[in-house]
Amino acid sequence: MSSQRPVATGEPVIRFEQVRKEYPDGTVAVEHLDLEVREHELMVLVGPSGCGKSTTLRMVNRLVDPTSGRVVVQGRDIASTDPVELRRRIGYVIQHVGLFPHRTVGQNIGTVPDLLGWDRARSKRRTGELLELVGLDPDTYTRRYPHQLSGGERQRVGVARALAADPPVLLMDEPFGAVDPAGRRRLQQEFWRIQRELGTTVMLVTHDVDEAVRLGDRVAVFARGGRLEQLGDAVELLARPAGPMVEDLVGQGRAVRLLAIGEVTPADVVPALPDFTPVTRVPSLAPAAPLRVGSRLDEAFAALAASGGGEVAVADAQGQGQVGVVTADSLLGALRRLVEAQPVEDEPVEDEPRTRAV
Numbered sequence: 001m002s003s004q005r006p007v008a009t010g011e012p013v014i015r016f017e018q019v020r021k022e023y024p025d026g027t028v029a030v031e032h033l034d035l036e037v038r039e040h041e042l043m044v045l046v047g048p049s050g051c052g053k054s055t056t057l058r059m060v061n062r063l064v065d066p067t068s069g070r071v072v073v074q075g076r077d078i079a080s081t082d083p084v085e086l087r088r089r090i091g092y093v094i095q096h097v098g099l100f101p102h103r104t105v106g107q108n109i110g111t112v113p114d115l116l117g118w119d120r121a122r123s124k125r126r127t128g129e130l131l132e133l134v135g136l137d138p139d140t141y142t143r144r145y146p147h148q149l150s151g152g153e154r155q156r157v158g159v160a161r162a163l164a165a166d167p168p169v170l171l172m173d174e175p176f177g178a179v180d181p182a183g184r185r186r187l188q189q190e191f192w193r194i195q196r197e198l199g200t201t202v203m204l205v206t207h208d209v210d211e212a213v214r215l216g217d218r219v220a221v222f223a224r225g226g227r228l229e230q231l232g233d234a235v236e237l238l239a240r241p242a243g244p245m246v247e248d249l250v251g252q253g254r255a256v257r258l259l260a261i262g263e264v265t266p267a268d269v270v271p272a273l274p275d276f277t278p279v280t281r282v283p284s285l286a287p288a289a290p291l292r293v294g295s296r297l298d299e300a301f302a303a304l305a306a307s308g309g310g311e312v313a314v315a316d317a318q319g320q321g322q323v324g325v326v327t328a329d330s331l332l333g334a335l336r337r338l339v340e341a342q343p344v345e346d347e348p349v350e351d352e353p354r355t356r357a358v
């Protein structure tokens, strides 16, 4: 999967400045929070239950107001922005979607466009486009009611509704939580593609580390009491956890998770070996597509296991012509390269399309 547009320019769209939230009963949900979400960025907040992720998210659309500190959205302190006006500019998706049960799918998606006074034809056109975007046939689904949809379909409609007025910012709280694991993976992939295509700035809350590292341009790890433990991209998090808490969170299966987000680069491709020792062949692991530069490392690993030959041919990034092979050794080298890469400190982000597969 390739991205269609520039990702994460340096401009902050959401900014938390020394934010603290203490609920009336004395619970401190968030403390000393400084965090910026850049334009076009997909930022994931992850951490154990009760660590303040949802509270943080809900401070962006003023469902919760901070006790102290400032939240700035598109350059404006939202404390002085009317919450209703703010929420029209900010999409919001929650786990149980909250579709209006007595309104059709089309009417649900048209909620914000109607509030904004769009004419019927424009609203209808947008509904059709969005249903197509989330993979639901408009002819079949526009007139259905929420109870006539599966859980996964409802979730898709929830995403479509949140995107209806093309909001610059989208907040998502466990958006794929109610879907079974296979459906969840598919929805994640589709959502990732949609986000790349539209360029929406997204803040997404999950307690699922795999979801966080798969989707996030950057991942913010929260600890109890709403403290930010680590902020970085998926590889930094997995390869260099900032402390025992993050280590514990990402700990199990770190190497496997790295294989699932790393890619075969030209540096990992070696000339075909004249001579090699056959190893155990596991044909059923063969990946669906031949390997190329840019394939995920776990696919390369599976191809190697399936071939039993000790090496597997790799085509160039366009899938044309063989550029060499990967071997078990070159894959281990790729893993080491990921782990040993220097940490990146808040450098300006290049206006380059992200090509990572999800």
Ligand SMILES: Nc1ncnc2c1ncn2[C@@H]1O[C@H](COP(=O)(O)OP(=O)(O)OP(=O)(O)O)[C@@H](O)[C@H]1O
Residues within 6 Å of the ligand: 023, 024, 025, 027, 028, 029, 047, 048, 049, 050, 051, 052, 053, 054, 055, 056, 207
């Ligand atoms: N309205 C409220 N009044 C009092 N305490 C609250 C309120 N809402 C949340 N809390 C507390 O604030 C802390 C953070 O809650 P929050 O929902 O932000 O965490 P979370 O990380 O999103 O958790 P989860 O993953 O379980 O949804 C928790 O201790 C929670 O009990």
